[in-house]
Amino acid sequence: MSGTAAPLLKVEALTKRFGGFTAVDRVSFSVAEGEILGLLGPNGSGKSTTFNCIAGMLKPTAGSVLLGGEEIGGLTADQVCRRGIGRTFQIPRPFRGLSLLENAVLAAHYGAGGALERDEAEQRARDALRLAQLPEDPHTATAGLGAAGLKKLELARALATKPRLLLADESLGGLDAAEMRQAAAMLKRIRDERGITVVWVEHIMGVLLSVVDRVVVLDHGAVVFEGTPQAAQADERVAEVYLGPPESRAA
Numbered sequence: 001m002s003g004t005a006a007p008l009l010k011v012e013a014l015t016k017r018f019g020g021f022t023a024v025d026r027v028s029f030s031v032a033e034g035e036i037l038g039l040l041g042p043n044g045s046g047k048s049t050t051f052n053c054i055a056g057m058l059k060p061t062a063g064s065v066l067l068g069g070e071e072i073g074g075l076t077a078d079q080v081c082r083r084g085i086g087r088t089f090q091i092p093r094p095f096r097g098l099s100l101l102e103n104a105v106l107a108a109h110y111g112a113g114g115a116l117e118r119d120e121a122e123q124r125a126r127d128a129l130r131l132a133q134l135p136e137d138p139h140t141a142t143a144g145l146g147a148a149g150l151k152k153l154e155l156a157r158a159l160a161t162k163p164r165l166l167l168a169d170e171s172l173g174g175l176d177a178a179e180m181r182q183a184a185a186m187l188k189r190i191r192d193e194r195g196i197t198v199v200w201v202e203h204i205m206g207v208l209l210s211v212v213d214r215v216v217v218l219d220h221g222a223v224v225f226e227g228t229p230q231a232a233q234a235d236e237r238v239a240e241v242y243l244g245p246p247e248s249r250a251a
């Protein structure tokens with residue numbers, strides 16, 4: 001990864017207002033090709049709104065979102081997906097009546113805009129299921145999946161769209177400590193083995209800091225910190241955002 005290479009994703013002065021309320025306030029950050037970036041912040045800090053503006057679920061009020069140098073801010077979710085951004089949802093919503101494979105095949109077709117032959121879609125789907133470490137038998141029904149399995153399927157569906165950039169939304173919610181470590185290791189492997197760039201949104205820092213290359217911390221819709229995970233742990237502004245002012249913290 002060269003320091004001079006153009007970033008894969010560049011968010012510039014991104015702003016989103018809901019009526020008179022500014023949920024995201026001139027947020028800027030970049031993500032290099034092959035990087036894992038953690039987008040952190042407490043509840044209500046604007047992470048999901050930022051994420052949804054990148055993923056095309058929300059139209060930015062102002063600012064720009066560049067993918068590989070091309071403006072994607074304001075495109076629809078399916079257009080953004082076809083440009084190479086795959087996303088997971090905080091709350092998994094698979095097609096419950098379908099098998100793991102059928103869910104992933106549909107995602108592959110969605111990512112390719114319906115331009116894939118059945119065989120190719122199935123191949124992408126099987127590869128994505130393997131990468132997400134789902135059961136050997138892809139014809140398994142989704143009904144028996146627990147929280148961790150549903151998160152894996154969510155990841156497999158995003159991977160089946162063949163993303164250059166994966167936006168992972170609160171992948172740790174509802175998981176126990178061991179499952180959280182596995183989920184973090186999986187995102188790292190996806191980057192290491194496939195070179196997929198990852199932006200990982202979480203409100204808890206924990207295990208995320210052991211995997212990401214860099215973190216951006218939001219508070220009240222604005223960036224309050226950008227740097228390495230080590231620097232984030234030592235930063236007083238980050239501590240204040242998470243723990244409150246020093247005088248209010250337990251000794």
Ligand SMILES: Nc1ncnc2c1ncn2[C@@H]1O[C@H](COP(=O)(O)OP(=O)(O)OP(=O)(O)O)[C@@H](O)[C@H]1O
Pocket residue numbers: 018021023041042043044045046047048049050203
């Ligand atoms: N559609 C909306 N209409 C009005 N206000 C909204 C809307 N969506 C989000 N907000 C507000 O914008 C602010 C940022 O919300 P956002 O969901 O982006 O935060 P977050 O950091 O993702 O929080 P969480 O970790 O709880 O998901 C919050 O005050 C929220 O109430």
